[in-house]
Amino acid sequence: MITFLLSIVLLIVGYFTYSKVVERIFGINDENKTPAYTHQDGLDYMPMPWWKGTLIQLLNIAGLGPIYGAIAGALYGPVAFIWIVVGCIFAGAVHDYFSGMLSLRHKGAQFPTLVGRYLGNGIKVVVNIVSIILMVLVAAAFTAGPAHLISSLAPISFSMALVLIFAYFFIAAVLPINRIIGRIYPIFGAILIFMAVSIGGALLFMDNPIPNLTLENLHPGDLPIWPLLMVTISCGAISGFHSTQSPIIARTLKKESEGRKVFYGAMIGEGIIALIWAAAGMTFFNGTVGLQEALAAGGPGEVVNTISISLLGTVGGLLAIIGVIILPITTGDTALRSSRMMLTELLENRFKVSGSKGIILATLPVTLATIYLTTIDYSFLWRYVGASNQIVAAIMLWTATMYLLEKGKFHWICGIPAIFMTGVVTTYIFYAPEGFALAYGTSLAIGATLTLLVTLWYAYKIRTVKPQIDSDAHKVA
Incomplete structure (x- = not known):
């Protein structure tokens, strides 16, 4: 129990300390007008209070992710607590802050546009391809489960539930952000x-104590911790x-100093949620x-249901x-909204299609693709969500690293986690069943070699990139 409580304390301390370091390195300037005002369009660009943006951001990035993923990760034992705390403070929250703030600094640009820059x-x-595929996979993975539950609770078929x-x-996805998302x-x-x-709170009073830290791999299937x-x-x-969700809220911020509370803060909140559900599992x-055994018998949805009813x-x-129906649906719709925003940018830049016509043309393809993928096995979808998800994370961290390097700022704050995540995804791709399914030792060797090559490229960039003055930033008291 001590490890669990200490982990929560560390996440909170991380927000009040390290987030300020990240903000200082980025360099905020509240004199800059945000895209919510300079590009206000009555659809995506609309000013909203920071507290509302934080709650929407938390819901957009979380849904069932920190519940299902944390429960699956709990199979490794208390070592999962270490990954959640260290990963959240030094990688995840940094990733979210820069994905949101770079979008804000670039007129509310989507993730692929930032990568291109x-x-x-x-x-x-x-x-562009990987991000849209990820959005469609996430929306599909978080749709079939709620549809099944709705059909079991109400006198409608699974197909009708999917239609609804x-x-x-x-x-x-097509309504102004303040109509549904901003209100509920x-x-x-x-x-x-x-x-x-x-x-x-209920876990603290259980007869079974929350296990304390051990570095031992407790996975019953003896699967390796790394990666x-x-x-x-x-x-x-x-x-x-x-990184695909942060631009949604970046287009609503009233001033740059709100970014730390919205982007870094929401990620810390998600980390605490993940800790709780990992401990519960x-x-x-x-x-x-x-x-x-519980996961094999009923899947993560049934595990959540059993824990919730038994404890509360x-x-x-x-x-x-609410968790199994509403939360995944709210993640699915913002996934489609962000993919619509990505395709809208692409249509506007390549084919000069904009306005309501562009919105509909950008929304229909991803919606139809998602509908098709809901017919595929959930566990199959989720494996590919995990792989593509962390590839995108590594690319976003490298994007932020190059931004800081270009501005002559302390780039290591993003560079070190970028190297780490590069090692994760390169090793995973070669080891995982949905990848090349190579032997573990072989996958480690290939992952290490590719990570070394990327690190050498990073070292080359450090020597050759000439820093520019960041005229948009200064420290705001």
Whole structure:
């Protein structure tokens, strides 16, 4: 239990200390007018209060991610706590802050546009494809489950439930952000926090103690910690999906100093949620073996349902239904919204298509692709979500690194986690079943070699890039 409580304290301390270091290095300037004012369009660019933006950001980046992923990561034992804390403070929250603030500094630009600016147009083309695929995968993975549950609770078929969900997705993706997302998502974000805090409080009074730190790998299937844990627990530690969501809120900030609370703060909140559910997974079922049996019997949805009802009774049952239905749906619709925004930028730049016609043309393809993928097995989808997710995370960190290098700032704050995540994704691609499925030792060797090559490229950039003065930034008291 001490490890669990200390981990939560460290995350909170990380927000009040390290986030200020990150903000100082980036260099904010509240005299700069934000895109919410300079590009106000009544659709995506609209000023909103920072507290509302924080709750929406938390809901957008979280959903069921820090619940399902943390429960799966709990199979490794308390070592998962280390990854969540270290990953969140030094990688995930930094990643989210820079993805949001760089978007804000570049007129609310989407992630692929930022990549093109700092890593080159060749990488931008790849990232456009990978990012949109990731959005579609996330939306599909977070749709089938709620549709099944709705059909079991109401007198409608699974197909009809899918139709209703996707009708909502389409409407939410094309309506102004203040119509649905700005009004009800802060409420759902608060419910997500309440759900996690309630579970965390109940865990403290269980007969089974929350296990304390051990570096031993407790996975019943004897799967290696590196790099699988870092891909299994993405939401709650570091997730590339967040870099696609941050521009949604970057287009609503009233001033630059709100970025630390919205982007870094929401990620710390997600880290705490992940800690709570990881602790619940490894404690409620009396160890990782019991948790694996529960996951095999009913999947993560049933695990969440069992824990919620057992610890919180009727309220827990209601929260579980809200969690399994509403939270994934709210992640799915913002995934489609961000993919619509990416395609809109592409259509405007390449084909000069804009306005309502561009919005509809950009929304329909991703919606139809998502509908098709909901017919595919969930576990298959989720494996590819994990892989593409962390590839995007590594690319975003390298984008932020090149930005800082170009501005003559302390680039190591992004460069070190970028190297780390490069090692994660290169090793994972060659080891994982959905990748090349090579032997573990071979995958480690290839991953290390590729990471070394990327690090040498980084060293070359450090020597050759000539820093420019950042005229947009200064420290705001």
